[in-house]
Amino acid sequence: MKVFYRCHFSDRPFSPEFAYSLPWGSENGKCGVCKGTGTIEEPHRSTCHSCGGAGGEDCHCEEGTAIYYQEVPCRYCKGIGKAVPLRGYSCCRTPEGLSNYFFLRGGMHDSAPVVIFTGEEIGTGPDGEPLVIPALFPRPRWITWGEMQDILVRRGKEGKP
Ligand SMILES: [Zn+2]
Numbered sequence: 001m002k003v004f005y006r007c008h009f010s011d012r013p014f015s016p017e018f019a020y021s022l023p024w025g026s027e028n029g030k031c032g033v034c035k036g037t038g039t040i041e042e043p044h045r046s047t048c049h050s051c052g053g054a055g056g057e058d059c060h061c062e063e064g065t066a067i068y069y070q071e072v073p074c075r076y077c078k079g080i081g082k083a084v085p086l087r088g089y090s091c092c093r094t095p096e097g098l099s100n101y102f103f104l105r106g107g108m109h110d111s112a113p114v115v116i117f118t119g120e121e122i123g124t125g126p127d128g129e130p131l132v133i134p135a136l137f138p139r140p141r142w143i144t145w146g147e148m149q150d151i152l153v154r155r156g157k158e159g160k161p
């Protein structure tokens, strides 16, 4: 059975019916992925504009093709710019993954609640993280961020991956 880890602050119960997540960075009703603009820049590979596809050593492209960015409608809010809840809880597959996720986003305080749970993975969130509907049984286990860090430190000392 797959196990997932999530920092869960919601005032609503942790349960399948309330399992929705807003994309990271969503605030004041604005979509966090496109910052409320409704569009995102997406890379696509195309014939190099500089050399017209000829390639060669004089051009910085890759054998005649280069990566360009184009504006496309944000696929999380469908281009409306509003923060649309995604079905499933945004979470990580390992405590290391959860720790890194928040480390990259400014860290987390020691008393923050962390829930360890099983469930059905139904999609992928904007940051590549799993979106999961939690199972009612076995019951989720709650620890604090500080306790999770202690576990990671202990694992590190024992030399386990
Ligand atoms: Zn958006």
Ligand SMILES: [Zn+2]
Pocket (backbone or CB within 6 Å): 048, 049, 050, 051, 052, 053, 054, 055, 059, 060, 061, 062, 064, 065
């Ligand atoms: Zn080129």
